[in-house]
Amino acid sequence: MIHAVTVTLAVLGVFGQVIAGILILSGVIWVIGVRSPLNHLRSTLSGYELWLAFVVAAVATGGSLFFSEIAHFPPCELCWYQRICMYPLSITTVFAAVHNDHRFARYLLPFPVFGAGVSIYHLLVENGVVTQAQACLVSAPGGCAVKWINEFGYVTIPTLALTGFVLAFVFLLLAAVEPPAATLEEHA
Secondary structure, three states, X not given: OHHHHHHHHHHHHHHHHHHHHHHHHHHHHHHHOOOHHHHHHHHHHOOOHHHHHHHHHHHHHHHHHXXXXXXXXXXXXXHHHHHHHHHHHHHHHHHHHHOOOHHHHHHHOHHHHHHHHHXXXXXXXXXXXXXXXXXXXXXXXXXXXXXXXXXXXXXXXHHHHHHHHHHHHHHHHHHHOOOOHHHHHHOO
16 A cells, blocks of 8 residues: 555655646747746636645645655654645645645745755755764654655655655745736737
């Protein structure tokens, strides 16, 4: 069962990376001046951005609890910092979505930004690019460099966390930023 859930979470992570890549590419193309791909995505996702951020945060929270409570992988120091950034999103995004409060999304943006930073640092530690701190060695067996999962040759727990933070950030950003009036008129 543990392996099946791990593979399922890894597949969801890869699927999330594809979605994040499409959203980010659409944003980059929009900055260059080609507006239609992002405008189309915005009109498609309109009204669901906060719900999508909630789903991402809820799956990430559930996944981390699965790894620690069912699979018995002890969370390291960096995992705890990532949890500190993700868990509040599970609760706050559902409240914002229920109340359709898109303005509140801007106040949540720092959580995925800081969480993504910790995830990137964790990936660097895990892959030996950066030496792990003494706190990492004390916090869990083997420290922060242990790869408790390694699906498809690259999907590890911090990779899944980074994917969740990027998706949550993009969905919250889409919710927080009002589309220009011309965009709304084009797709009305």
